[in-house]
Amino acid sequence: MEKPVTEAAVEMTIQNFVLPTRDRPIDFDGWLVGELDNGGGDRLRWAVLQLYRWQPADGGPLGYILYTIGHSVVYHVLDSACGKGVVTTVADIEDATPEAYEDLEPCPDCHPMELDDMDPDEEVEMEEVWYKLVQCRTDEDLLLALRKEAKCKNCFHRPHPEHRCSQVSSCACEDYQEAPRPISSPGARLLHLVRPRLPNLIETMNEQKVRL
C-alpha cells in the first residue's frame, strides 16, 4: 500500500524525543504532528496537547503519542487551605517547577507575597506541572484516548462495572452502564488541527462517524 504523500514527506524527518512524564522520561522516535494550547484567559493554569507520530522500536506500524503538559505558574502560602503545591524555599523554587521564575504568580486565593519581597529561605508551596502520556498503536486507540472519561450512565460516577458504586456514600447504583463518550472539546480542537496532515485518520473518523 502506498503511503500518502503528506506523511511520507515528514517521515524523512524522524527525530528522537525525550519527554518528561510522571515517573521516568519516555524516549521514542517520531515527529510532532500538531500542538494545541488549551489555555484559559488568566494564564495561571493551562494545558498543552501535543500529538506525535510514533515509530515503535519493535518496527511495528506507525502509532501515535498523545502528550499533555498541565502547566501552572501558581504558588501558595505555606500550609494554606488551597493545599495544592509542594513545599519549597523561595531560593529553590526553580527546582520545584519547570516554569520560568519571572512567570510565577501568587495564588489569588491565599495571597502570598511577591517572591522578590520574601527571604530566600522562606517557604511556599509551588504547584506542580503534570504530564500525561498515552501511547496509541492505532487510529482507533487515538480516537478513544481523545474521548471524555468513561462514566456510569445511571449515576454519572466513575466506572464501577463489577460492583455497587461507592464513590459517594449516598450512591448505591448497582447498574453500571457506560455513558456515551463524545470526543472531549480540546480533543476535537486538536483533531481539527491535525486532520489535514493525517489522511488515514480522516478515513477512520469517517468510519466511526466521528463529528467535530
Ligand SMILES: [Zn+2]
Ligand atoms: Zn493558594
Ligand SMILES: [Zn+2]
Ligand atoms: Zn452507576
Ligand SMILES: [Zn+2]
Ligand atoms: Zn454512583
